Amino acid sequence: MTRTPFVAGNWKMHKTIAEAEAFVSGALPLVGAIDDVQIGVCVPFPSIQAVVDSTRGSSLQVYAQNVHWAEQGAYTGEVSVAMLDELEVAGVVVGHSERRQFFGETDADLRKKLPVILAAGLEPIFCVGETEEQREAGETERVLRHQVQEGLHDVADGDLAKVTIAYEPIWAIGTGKVATPEQAQEACAFVRALVAARDAEQGEQVRIQYGGSVKPENAAELLALPDVDGALVGGAALDPASFAAIVEAARA
């Protein structure tokens, strides 16, 4: 079973429209025609239209960074899947630890969001990961099991592999403290086993990204791990050359 590697840059709250367009101009000559790696950028809402327009026809796909589960309604500040779909994004990141930590996104929210995203034909990147305290207390597997089982609870067995799961240990995000290859492999294999327990074939097919201080210098080693199918990249994805170097590391 070969899984197409998937490298996504998560810009978080970075880049104005002009800065986003400058990134695309720099990145397209480097990655715009690569077809053996799925490539995405997760863009703040205001720049999505501009980035969709400037990447149309290229390999660079556009993802949003949040979505609400309701079809529409009185949810000030939120955005629906229909609104994202209209923008022609490929998908959306949900459950990022920053959204869980700072904006109160819960496993119960994710349980509602994932089926709605899939029903709209969009691709979710679903983030999970433990804190440093939880790892030190030996709770990594318990935490991952809870997050994965709850988040995917209402996704049909046959749709599980339409979700990309990003394993992002919180202690490795933005800290320069990357997981060791052993830690990354062990956690990603554990996440895959959780999906396989629902459906063996979907477990084989589901893509699992590692995220947390991925850089051009450490990407090749992480991306070569058997259960790591790509990367979700923060800081190193803000610059086109460094993002492209990580994409290159994912090529066979």
Ligand SMILES: O=C(CO)COP(=O)(O)O
């Ligand atoms: O949170 C991340 C991607 O979603 C990882 O961020 P860094 O690559 O900056 O550690």
